[in-house]
Amino acid sequence: MAEFSFHHGGVSVPSLDDAIDWYGRVLGFAVEKRFTIEAARARAAMVRKGPLRFELFEVEGAGPLPEERRHPPADLRTHGNKHVAFRVEDLDSFLAEMEEKGADIAFVVREAFGKGCFLRDCAGNLIEFVEELDV
Incomplete structure (x- = not known):
């Protein structure tokens, strides 16, 4: 390989x-x-x-990001690349920093398998940040 x-x-x-x-x-x-x-x-x-x-x-001449691609659950219903994801040590600290910077927090996930959030960049593109949990 x-x-x-x-x-x-x-x-x-x-x-x-x-x-x-x-x-x-x-x-x-x-x-x-x-x-x-x-x-x-x-x-x-x-x-x-x-x-x-x-x-x-x-x-x-590029067109804008379609509205359904700006929300993680809706975006999954369209085939294609979805997002990149980065690891953070502490989601709550990260979210507080992003709120302080005025970031557009699109979605927060807190599940048994892990927790994370999605930000929208200035064009609406989704970027995920994950705090891995010991399960």
Whole structure:
């Protein structure tokens, strides 16, 4: 079996500059590089926080995220990629910090198998944060 490891998640956004600001201000990502993808008519940036990366795309003429893709339970009813998820040590502390930063908290999960939350970025894209429980 060929070896591989995770490199990045990618999201399309209406404004590259607004997304760079949001991912930096709310989650602490910094611009690693900016570039253009001529074939897609896109301005793009790779943002990074330690080993984690997001590729942000501002594509000319792109449509907005459909409303049903902005809420986790509804989003699951559409095939395709759903979200990326990151581990947090303490969900309640993380939620308090996100509320302080004015983040859009889309959904909070507290179940026997674990707990977590989903944030919407500045374009409505879902990002999950999970606190693993010892079960």
